[in-house]
Amino acid sequence: MSLYLSFVAIALAGVIGLVFSRNARQRILAVGGLSLAAVALLVLLSWAGAYDPVSYRSEFAAYGFAVPEPDEVPAMPEAYSLVLAVGEMDSQREKWFFKDLGEIPAYREEVVQPSLLPDKPPSIERIYKNGIQRTITLSEFSVSLRLGWNDEGTEFLKVEPMKNVSYYLRPFGSYNGVFPAPDDHFAATRLFMSGMISPADGSMFGMPKGRTAFIVVQPAGEFATQSVTVRELFSTLKPLQNPYVNANNVESFEQARRLLIRGLSFPKRENGVIELLGLLPPIAASLLVLIGLGVFMALSRNLPLALVAGLFVALVSLCGVSKSVFESDVRDLCSERGKIYSPVAVVSSPLWADTATEKLLQCARAGGMAKWAEMSVEEYHPAPTRARISACRTSNLMGTDVHNRTVCFVEKNVILVKWSL
Amino acid sequence: MKWPLLSLAYAEVSGLAQAAFAAAFAGSVLLQLLDKPEAVVLFAVASAVVFAATAAGFRRKRGELEFILSRNISRASFVSSRFFVGLLPMALAVAFVCLNLFLPVSDSFWGLFVESGFVDTPDLAPSEGLGWAMFALFGAGWAYSVAFLFVSRTTEASGMFLALLAASAAAVTVPLLFFAMLSVLGSFGLVQAETAYDPASPQWFVFYPASLLLDALALLVAIRLFREVDV
Helix, strand or coil, X not given: CHHHHHHHHHHHHHHHHHHHCCCHHHHHHHHHHHHHHHHHHHHHHHHCCCCCHHHCEXXXXXXXXXXXXXXXXXXXXXXXXXXXXXXXXXXXXEEEEEEEEEEEECEEXXXXXXXXXXXXXXXXXXXXXXXXXXXXXXXXXXXXXXXXXXXXXXXXXXXXXXXXXXXXXXXXEECCCCCCXXXXXXXXEEXXXXXXXXXXXXXXXXEEXXXXXXXXXXXXXXXCEEEEEHHHXXXXXXXXXXXXXXXXXXXXXXXXXXXXXXXXXXXXXXXXXXXHHCCCCHHHHHHHHHHHHHHHHHCCCCHHHHHXXXXXXXXXXXXXXXXXXXXXXXXXXXXXXXXXXXXXXXHCCCCCHHHHHHHHHHHHHHCCCCCCXXXXXXXXXXXXXXXXXXXXXXCCCCCCEECCCEEEEEECCEEEEEECC | CCHHHHHHHHHHHHHHXXXXXXXXXXXHXXXXXXXXXXXXXXXXXXXXXXXXXXXXXXXXXXXXXXXXXXXXXXXXXXXXXXXXXXXXXXXXXXXXXXXXXXXXXXXXXXXXXXXXXXXXXXXXXXXXXXHHHHHHHHHHHHHHHHHHHHHCCCCCHHHHHHHHHHHHHHHXXXXXXXXXXXXXHHHCCCCCHHHHHCCCCCCHHHHHHHHHHHHHHHHHHXXXXXXXXXX
């Protein structure tokens, strides 16, 4: 409706400009302004809405992981290899890749035993694990990672965000399951999940971009290797199965992917006209200025009225084009053609939260029952999150809207909660 | 006061009034720039200064003033008409901006076009917003009165700027004195000193009617001083 309104507003501005113009110069200005505004609106319409869920692509990079036989791995390996597995999801693609982080030794040699006899040299004692640590800075993800063993020989992994991180970033830590047991091929521990709004082609207010990472720890050595992707990693190699309930180990690809979507679903987006205008890409902002300028020219006989009308028409045009983009995004949401990112694209539309919720509800109802994801409730504000998840459950709907702030939506048997802060 | 006199004076401030309403609507409703108390107070004071400078600048047009006063018009009605013709649109524009502090004007407007995003819940509680609105409105009235009094004495543009500067200092002095009085009374335990910082507190509601009396006093002084002027 607001798209038609913006056309009507531009036409109205032109008519008023023509009717109230006193001389030929003002009439030329009115016609020129009207044309400028209409052309800018059409260009804006053609520019927006480039996101297409059907052309969404997935990329899985492979890495050569060691596949040792059970009898090849010593009970106490001398070193462990560290490989970072990173998942990224944005409006264009889902991408998983690996990054080699080197090794961490499992022992150190120290001269701790001085000789009691003068003719005997001091003995070198080999100390396993105790106090061995390694710090790795992952500046591209704004976190630093510290792992190893403390002075008592207890394994640990700690991820700390760097200062001044402006987007949603949730680090994890672990005190068990970081290093694999002798009969496991590897141990995978989640490191962080993050979400942010980033510019995307044809998107008015940017699209969510999510990232997650987990670390794969394997005994180092001269073992046979096999090239696998993240998708095949957990089925081809044997991961550590941590018996602790709240362990941060990743035991399947779906679990890793769920972590990625969770991060994606929590980017903080501002509310308010000025805040949202600040998210506009330069081309969209320029076209809106042209629309406003056109209306201003058309009504230039009365400058205060022209100023207000120019602003109003530009902003209503923005609403209209945003609605058009939104409708393009929801087109394939409920069908099989809709990809994993589609619900996120829909729910992240800042101006159309109610319709997005309704649409997701329809999809959820049409898709039958879905099981609840094991949703952690220790996000930034635990109590409200817990209450909202509880409300979503109570409503017995796969998606619902609680106080216009929370959207629970379904994605392949997983229900996520998007919480607008 | 006579209607022709009022309409003559309004013709002079009509452009400014339109601009003020355009700025008020664009700033508070369309762009939500004026949704914080500080921004509203700033807008109110700026409006007061600009309107006062326009409405009270009659002595700079000597020929026109001489012609008007040669008609059957008293000096008191001339000054009063100028005073109210500037005050009324200023008060209306400021009141419109103040509405956004305790009513969801902008949200309701944008709610006609979108469902969320542009619709932002106000930060202030309605009672607190009302307190700030009163502060902005009565503060603007007081600033306008003082600026009108000072500027009406000037005959040159340079003098007007100095008068505006002095008027700003004088306008700020009264709320500061009131604040100091509250602090002193608070130190004796007669009022709650900690609520003196909050314009929504009951103590400040004493200031608002007092400011109306001060406005009237400023107008009377301006009339009295203009009587002594040789045009």
